Amino acid sequence: MFDAFSNLFSGLSVALQIQNLFYCFSGALIGTLIGVLPGLGPVATIAILLPVTFYLPPVAALVMLAGIYYGAQYGGSTTAILVNLPGESSSVVTCLDGYKMARNGRAGPALAIAALSSLFAGIVAVVLMAVFATGLSELTMFFGPAEYFSLMIFGLIAAVILAQGSVISALAMVFVGLLLSLVGTDVSSGVQRMTFGFFDLSDGIDFVPLAMGLFAVAEILKNLEEPEERVVLKGKIGRLMPSREEFRKVIPSALRGTFIGSFLGLLPGGGPTLGSFASYTVEKRISKYPQRFGTGVVEGVAGPEAANNASAQTAFVPLLTLGIPSNPTIAMMAGAMLIHGIQPGPEVMTKNPDVFWGLIASMVIGNLMLVIINLPLIGVWVSLLKIPYRLFYPAILVFCCIGAYSVNNNVFDIYVMMFFGVLGYVFMKWKAEPAPLILAFVLGPLIEEHFRRAMLLSLGDPTTFVSRPISLALLVAALGLIAITVAPRLRSQRQDA
């Protein structure tokens, strides 16, 4: 416990270096920007910026990319409150009460509550991260290949459950993602798999153009087909300061949101969206006036906003301690670490302590910067919302093309992006989300490798996954997740039919 704090302070000294401060600020600024602008999320943005970070030192690169991720949580709530459009999926629930508050003339306080709850959650989450990470990294001693395999299966199942649409479509996306990850040269035999004779595929499909295609190009195709209505709130935002009574209600909600979010962020498959939904449900259930939720109550803004920011941060813990990315954005961070020669996993803490603690500590600074970026400068972000989409999407595509080309200086990656853009769009038409696919794509090689090792250790006995207690517990938990989601859905579908 004490170690965690002293490490956190040494991390702070890394984060406070002038260069890292600059990249932290850039990340927070870009994060807010993409959070405000609907149609461009953190996954696509990190994919676009990855090639640019090749030339930065690892700490600076990771600090910036992380800033984009949690910065997007701040920006996302701005559009949710002012335009009733969630900038990110994690701010969907903020629309419910945040937009109503704005309609009731309380736009300023709603924005302030969202930002301050996020700030509070962000700082508490950093402390929790330091504690959790220290604890979890000790747990990894008990993790063999079988446990890692089961943990990743659990994470994928959780991603399936959280995806919109049906369980079977999401499962299909997981299988497709896993299979795509195996394209290229097999590490253990050197044989080419599924390359269709393309030489450029012998190193496998690069995840940067894949993510850009699925999350940026596909999204643009969808938005061009169904233009969004953007009605920016008319009139002044007004005073930002919430009233004393609002403050009194906000504090317990923000606290609960922080803890719910921090915990859910740790789970494989978890993250900001899950955190914010869970927090809203809890706030509504324990409220003395649940019927007023959805009409502009402050608890409905404070809780979810605290939760989404807290889970965005604690979601880094499984990556930094176990090496398992728990959601698509974190999977992009895993890619960023690999590019900089850092293998995500328990060794990060021992081999690269400055990266580990510097990254965690930078989140305190980033959160403080974000409040400044968001509250006084709110007018700037609102005016950005007035830019028509037709001027905006060509710019995204320009950045995507430059990003895709720069990964390997290979035109082939642009075509990969194009291919997955169309594929992702088609999948959306079929009500299948790309999030489970990209997570499976990143986990695929790890799953194959750990499965292979587990089989070697158990001499080919597949019961090793259920005879080892931690592994069994993870698999049972995964089955339980499927059971609780499929059962009620089947019943309601039968009634519909």
Add this chain to the structure above:
Amino acid sequence: MRLVKSPNDIVFAAALLLMAGVLYWQVSSLRVGTILRMGPGYMPTILCGLIALAGLGILARALFFAGEKLHSWPFRPLTFIFAGLLAFGLLVERGGLLVAMPALVVLVSLADRDSSLREVAALAVALTVFSALVFVTALRLPIPLWPAG
């Protein structure tokens, strides 16, 4: 009562089955091996099977549960986005950024019906200058600027 209750799902199922089939054809020549000594074909074969199973599941659902009708395909965005990206890919190494980028911006802008000539021209110039200055000059990404001569 129609036989197919969800045409949209039928197409999805067919696509998954086709994908499983094509990829299985790609990996069928690879050694599968045993569970103890997994060959390169082990996981891909299992996954092709699982994709096919998911496809069959969605097919069954399409026959028994009501779902969506077939979607229409938006011809204009698909064509022009595709054309723009293809043009950039074909031009960037031969023509350089100063040729490839305006081509990209102009083509993809045609995907939106409301684009006007003046706006597109201004956007193409602005984005090209911005990219050249930021990505090539400042960040030194190795992208050719001028046509290869």
